[in-house]
Amino acid sequence: MRTGDLIEALAADAKTRRTPPAAVMLPALAAGAVVAGAALLATIGIRADVAAALATTRFPYKFVVVLGLAIPSIVLLLRLARPAAPARGPALALLAFPALAAAGIVAELFAVPSQAWAPRLIGNNAAICMTVIPLLAVAPLTALLLGLRQGAPTRPALTGAVAGLAAGAVAAFLYGWHCSDDSPLFVATWYPLAICLPTAVGAAAGSRLLRW
Amino acid sequence: MTAALDGDAAAYRALLQDIAPAVRATVRRVFGTGYGAEIEDVVQETLLAIHLKRHTWRMGEPLGPWIGAIARHKVIDAMRRRGRRLEVALDGLVEEPEAETSERDEDRRDAQRLIAGLNPRQQDIVRSISLDGRTVRETAQRLEMTEVAVRVTLHRALKALAALYRKGRE
Numbered sequence: 001m002r003t004g005d006l007i008e009a010l011a012a013d014a015k016t017r018r019t020p021p022a023a024v025m026l027p028a029l030a031a032g033a034v035v036a037g038a039a040l041l042a043t044i045g046i047r048a049d050v051a052a053a054l055a056t057t058r059f060p061y062k063f064v065v066v067l068g069l070a071i072p073s074i075v076l077l078l079r080l081a082r083p084a085a086p087a088r089g090p091a092l093a094l095l096a097f098p099a100l101a102a103a104g105i106v107a108e109l110f111a112v113p114s115q116a117w118a119p120r121l122i123g124n125n126a127a128i129c130m131t132v133i134p135l136l137a138v139a140p141l142t143a144l145l146l147g148l149r150q151g152a153p154t155r156p157a158l159t160g161a162v163a164g165l166a167a168g169a170v171a172a173f174l175y176g177w178h179c180s181d182d183s184p185l186f187v188a189t190w191y192p193l194a195i196c197l198p199t200a201v202g203a204a205a206g207s208r209l210l211r212w
Numbered sequence: 213m214t215a216a217l218d219g220d221a222a223a224y225r226a227l228l229q230d231i232a233p234a235v236r237a238t239v240r241r242v243f244g245t246g247y248g249a250e251i252e253d254v255v256q257e258t259l260l261a262i263h264l265k266r267h268t269w270r271m272g273e274p275l276g277p278w279i280g281a282i283a284r285h286k287v288i289d290a291m292r293r294r295g296r297r298l299e300v301a302l303d304g305l306v307e308e309p310e311a312e313t314s315e316r317d318e319d320r321r322d323a324q325r326l327i328a329g330l331n332p333r334q335q336d337i338v339r340s341i342s343l344d345g346r347t348v349r350e351t352a353q354r355l356e357m358t359e360v361a362v363r364v365t366l367h368r369a370l371k372a373l374a375a376l377y378r379k380g381r382e
Contacts (some may be wrong), residue, residue: 001327003232006256009370010263012341012348014216016367018267082268083281107371118293152265156286211289211378212261 021151025144030072032143033170041116044132046177058182059115061104065187066176069097070169077144077166080159081151094158101192103185104146112183124179126190134173134179137164141198145209153210160206161199168195213275217266228259231279235259238283243291250290257377258286264374289378329376334369337362 003137040046053059112120123129144163153159172191181187216224225341261282269278327335333355340351352362358369 001342003252003256003259004229006259007225007228007232007337008343008345009366010228011221012362013370014221014224014265015219015363015364017217020267020270082270082278083265083285084277085270110279150267152261152268152282152285154281178234190335212265212374 008143018150021147022078025078025081025147026152028143028147029140029166029170031173032140032167035139036171037174039139040132040136040174040178041169044128044178047180049180052175054181056182058108060178060182061184062176062182062187065100065104065184066173066191067144068100069171070166072096073140073162073166073169077148077159077162080153080155080162081148083154101184101188103134105188108184117185120181120183120188121185123183123186123190125179125181126186129175129179129181129190130194131170132189133168133175134197136174137167137195137198140170141167141202141205145202145205146149148210149212150208156210157203157207159210161203163206164199164202165195167202168198170177170199171195213266213269217269217271228262231262232259234276235262235279235283238280239287242284242287250294253377254283254286254290257290257374258283260370260374260377261286264371309370326373326376330369330372334365334372337365338369339371356363 047053072090072093076087076094079085079087079090107139108120109117141164144162145165148159148163172195213227216227236251236255239251239258243251243254262279265282265352269275327338330338336355337351340346340354341348346354348359348362348366351357352359355362357365
């Protein structure tokens with residue numbers, strides 16, 4: 001087949017048109033998050049003292065830190081799904097996550113005496129956190145990877161990793177409602193560790209599933 | 213491109229004909245010279261990708277960088293495949309096939325083999341529209357199908373063709 005012949009076939013197919021990646025991936029992510037949220041409620045549930053916790057500083061700040069990862073990673077992912085879309089801005093914005101976490105840590109170190117540092121860092125839920133966040137990330141990550149197949153990521157492994165990061169951040173946001181360890185020392189230690197797993201899975205899956 | 217995205221086939225054909233030389237230049241630049249048939253394969257693969265992924269271009273954005281990114285992606289993919297094939301050949305101590313046939317023959321033979329990977333109905337429709345230059349309506353009449361069915365089959369055939377390119381030709 002000559003290239004000119006191929007062009008004839010492509011022109012004849014001009015009417016088919018698909019939805020832009022963002023319009024596929026955001027609803028997919030929302031659906032994945034709903035599934036994960038329902039799974040959380042159906043199993044370990046959210047903590048009993050949410051109302052009281054919301055009046056504290058540490059509990060809401062936990063979500064600020066997690067959103068500092070979730071928002072830039074989702075924006076970055078939407079950019080990576082389109083060839084030549086500028087990705088530098090949202091990639092730099094990911095630094096909001098370590099910055100917010102570090103600010104929390106510094107405040108916590110000033111707020112509590114040094115003998116409380118280690119117990120707060122270790123907390124009571126480290127094992128649950130490390131288990132539940134990756135599990136809750138399964139549905140959002142699956143949804144994002146399926147949505148990304150409609151896109152055109154030119155860096156499949158990196159895109160998969162960012163999908164894992166975003167899914168992990170969404171999972172962490174949901175898990176935060178269950179966890180009673182609100183200290184920034186705990187959040188800055190265990191949440192990122194837990195999010196590493198979906199990120200690695202995303203990278204491995206991305207390099208296989210996101211070729212086009 | 214805007215008109216093409218609205219389904220204007222003539223505008224779209226003109227656009228693709230404009231794009232093809234630019235894609236060829238990009239592919240040649242990255243690939244280096246001396247791979248005539250392979251370059252044309254990658255050009256076709258890139259055009260297919262541009263077609264199947266055109267919803268990832270956002271109206272109002274410059275078209276050049278978007279096309280360039282897709283072309284580079286496809287060239288790198290092709291080079292990776294080529295590297296793998298050479299490794300396999302060396303490992304098995306298989307001799308490279310003799311390069312007697314001209315590039316154009318090679319090109320046509322490869323493409324024929326790719327089309328042969330489609331199912332019979334898809335082959336019929338792709339041949340009818342691309343090689344014989346029939347319209348969708350003429351093709352539909354000849355095959356006693358509805359135009360919609362021809363369009364759907366054509367679209368699936370193009371997706372299948374892209375997958376066949378991706379899998380490599382060996």
